Amino acid sequence: MLFNEPSPLEVKVLTKRFGLPNSASIETYLANGGYKSFEKSLEMTQEQIIQEVKESNLRGRGGAGFPTGMKWGFVPRQSPKPKYIVVNSDESEPGTCKDRVLIENDPHLLIEGVLIAGQAVGAKAGYIYVRGEYRYLIDILDKAIGEAYARGYLGKNILGRGVEFELYTHTGAGAYECGEESALLESLEGKRGQPRIRPPFPAVAGLYQCPTVLNNVETFASVPSILEMGGKAWADLGVPKAGGTKLTCLTGHVNKTGVYELPLGFPVEKMINEVGGGMRGGKKMKAFIPGGSSCPVLLGEEAWPLTMDYDSMAKAGTMLGSGGVIIMDEDTDMVKAALRIMHFYQHESCGWCIPCREGTTWIKKLLTRLNQGVGTERDIDLVGDLSANMLGRTFCPLGDAAAMPTASIVKKFRHEFEAKLQKAQISMAGAAKNPFVVI
Amino acid sequence: MTFSAKLEAKLEKLLNSYPPGRRKSALIPMLMFTQDEVGSITPELVQEVAKRIGIPPVQVDEVVTYYSMLHKKPMGKYHVQVCTNISCLLWDGDQLWEHACKKLGLGHKEVSADGQISLEEVECMGACSWAPAVQVNYDFHHHVTKEKFDQIIDSLKKLQ
Numbered sequence: 001m002l003f004n005e006p007s008p009l010e011v012k013v014l015t016k017r018f019g020l021p022n023s024a025s026i027e028t029y030l031a032n033g034g035y036k037s038f039e040k041s042l043e044m045t046q047e048q049i050i051q052e053v054k055e056s057n058l059r060g061r062g063g064a065g066f067p068t069g070m071k072w073g074f075v076p077r078q079s080p081k082p083k084y085i086v087v088n089s090d091e092s093e094p095g096t097c098k099d100r101v102l103i104e105n106d107p108h109l110l111i112e113g114v115l116i117a118g119q120a121v122g123a124k125a126g127y128i129y130v131r132g133e134y135r136y137l138i139d140i141l142d143k144a145i146g147e148a149y150a151r152g153y154l155g156k157n158i159l160g161r162g163v164e165f166e167l168y169t170h171t172g173a174g175a176y177e178c179g180e181e182s183a184l185l186e187s188l189e190g191k192r193g194q195p196r197i198r199p200p201f202p203a204v205a206g207l208y209q210c211p212t213v214l215n216n217v218e219t220f221a222s223v224p225s226i227l228e229m230g231g232k233a234w235a236d237l238g239v240p241k242a243g244g245t246k247l248t249c250l251t252g253h254v255n256k257t258g259v260y261e262l263p264l265g266f267p268v269e270k271m272i273n274e275v276g277g278g279m280r281g282g283k284k285m286k287a288f289i290p291g292g293s294s295c296p297v298l299l300g301e302e303a304w305p306l307t308m309d310y311d312s313m314a315k316a317g318t319m320l321g322s323g324g325v326i327i328m329d330e331d332t333d334m335v336k337a338a339l340r341i342m343h344f345y346q347h348e349s350c351g352w353c354i355p356c357r358e359g360t361t362w363i364k365k366l367l368t369r370l371n372q373g374v375g376t377e378r379d380i381d382l383v384g385d386l387s388a389n390m391l392g393r394t395f396c397p398l399g400d401a402a403a404m405p406t407a408s409i410v411k412k413f414r415h416e417f418e419a420k421l422q423k424a425q426i427s428m429a430g431a432a433k434n435p436f437v438v439i
Numbered sequence: 440m441t442f443s444a445k446l447e448a449k450l451e452k453l454l455n456s457y458p459p460g461r462r463k464s465a466l467i468p469m470l471m472f473t474q475d476e477v478g479s480i481t482p483e484l485v486q487e488v489a490k491r492i493g494i495p496p497v498q499v500d501e502v503v504t505y506y507s508m509l510h511k512k513p514m515g516k517y518h519v520q521v522c523t524n525i526s527c528l529l530w531d532g533d534q535l536w537e538h539a540c541k542k543l544g545l546g547h548k549e550v551s552a553d554g555q556i557s558l559e560e561v562e563c564m565g566a567c568s569w570a571p572a573v574q575v576n577y578d579f580h581h582h583v584t585k586e587k588f589d590q591i592i593d594s595l596k597k598l599q
């Protein structure tokens with residue numbers, strides 16, 4: 001069931017059961033320490049659970065890296081409304097393919113994390129929102145949920161302890177924007193995936209306007225090991241302001257692409273050369289994206305000395321993001337890459353606000369021209385100007401997600417855009433001398 | 440409209456997954472599951488889903504036009520989806536796409552004359568570390584070369 005060979009350099013905390021026979025079954029899970037952390041949480045107060053998560057320095061694994069313990073702490077204690085747990089399993093940031101591996105190999109780990117979150121905030125129901133393309137994962141999850149009900153880990157009177165929690169799967173239907181938390185909630189309520197005005201944030205008014213904890217799959221899956229090891233020990237796996245391990249998806253031009261669990265703060269060079277088996281064909285790395293295609297792009301030489309953590313990436317002007325590492329070698333056509341990235345965001349723009357809807361469309365048109373070599377110098381500037389104007393001016397962060405990689409590619413690889421124009425001009429000039437070619 | 444017993448059971452479970460008064464939440468999953476059986480979102484299906492959930496049909500239409508996996512026109516029995524997004528592109532996903540078009544004689548969102556196979560160029564499907572990736576209906580195929588693509592298609596033809 002594994003998708004790639006593990007690396008000896010991995011620190012296997014979340015993925016420790018991967019590769020065991022029937023790793024997705026509750027028998028394997030229980031035989032290997034499963035649901036022990038949830039049982040522990042039943043002996044703890046809500047504050048104690050949240051405190052442990054705060055001490056672990058766990059930051060959200062969906063892309064934004066918000067501290068999870070703090071987020072859980074925002075849920076009002078004394079609310080007459082029901083509370084909900086929502087799992088973001090929409091995973092559609094290009095370059096990211098880790099939540100899928102987690103669910104396929106160890107669905108009970110996610111269920112246990114959700115149960116603990118339910119205890120921490122007093123929620124009695126949860127929904128796992130799975131992107132439509134991952135239908136087989138819904139089958140895996142439904143089976144696991146059924147097993148958990150049968151063994152008394154879900155239901156009205158869990159383990160005879162008077163605790164209640166109901167868990168359901170819910171399918172999306174193909175829309176990147178539904179990964180954004182407020183759009184996801186709209187979609188879960190049966191509407192178009194258009195984002196909501198915030199505040200209020202989901203912790204206060206989320207699903208059905210009730211207090212809601214919404215986190216990424218990997219975030220929930222981190223929680224059982226936090227209670228098992230203790231927040232402090234879990235934090236120590238990572239770097240000072242970001243604890244634990246991160247599932248890292250190596251994609252692009254490395255020899256051993258795959259999903260690997262690496263401690264936060266892992267050196268980029270070691271990640272590429274040792275975990276990833278080096279650059280494909282021994283080529284040089286031209287460009288590097290740390291966490292999904294919405295992050296600003298780094299030059300190869302900028303990326304080599306960095307470490308994979310939030311602060312190190314922020315200092316270098318990019319983001320750790322979702323863990324979808326995209327590695328591009330010296331032969332990569334950056335104009336084409338910029339166009340393909342923009343093509344995606346233009347396609348996925350929900351159309352609600354003008355800077356994003358129009359901006360992505362214009363930039364895609366300009367990049368299409370530039371990629372064909374038929375644009376002008378002025379078009380290169382215009383791409384830069386338009387993306388700068390989108391940044392921070394759109395209703396939800398999808399607009400920024402489209403602008404950031406584009407602006408950085410134009411800035412750092414301008415010479416490639418110019419070279420394409422020149423090449424086209426030379427061939428046009430050649431064609432003009434040829435009386436048989438009409439231009 | 441009536442559906443197979445298996446689907447009816449699934450829909451009943453679905454409608455019971457949401458709190459009282461929140462049946463509308465079942466809308467998108469219900470469209471996805473019924474589309475799998477009916478083949479596309481037909482006008483009758485829109486009416487039926489609206490009736491079962493208890494909302495005006497226009498609210499169903501609104502959703503259908505938003506989500507890319509909901510189709511008003513039937514796709515082929517085998518819907519072949521080729522990802523050309525960035526991680527797949529870096530492993531020549533664009534060339535695989537061109538090959539797929541040639542091999543099948545189809546373009547983006549086109550269906551073969553016999554209704555058996557349809558083709559779509561899709562966005563990232565979460566298989567980036569095993570690029571380039573192809574999905575046939577809901578089945579994933581990883582590290583797809585041109586040869587491997589031909590084998591996949593040939594095996595589909597045998598199934599017909």
Ligand SMILES: Cc1cc2nc3c(=O)[nH]c(=O)nc-3n(C[C@H](O)[C@H](O)[C@H](O)COP(=O)(O)O)c2cc1C
Pocket residue numbers: 059060061062063064065066068088089090091092093176177178179180181182214215216217219396397398401
């Ligand atoms: C356009 C857009 C798409 C997103 N897609 C995802 C996604 O697929 N999965 C995810 O977990 N978070 C996604 N996010 C981030 C979520 O909005 C949210 O921050 C996250 O799910 C919170 O969980 P975390 O704190 O555990 O990271 C997306 C955000 C934006 C703006």
Ligand code: SF4
Pocket residue numbers: 177195348349350351352353354356357394395396397398399400
């Ligand atoms: S930025 Fe605006 S148009 Fe773009 S996805 Fe968000 S709300 Fe929709």
Ligand code: FES
Pocket residue numbers: 094095096522523524525526527528562563564565566567570572
């Ligand atoms: S880029 Fe093709 S599956 Fe992610």
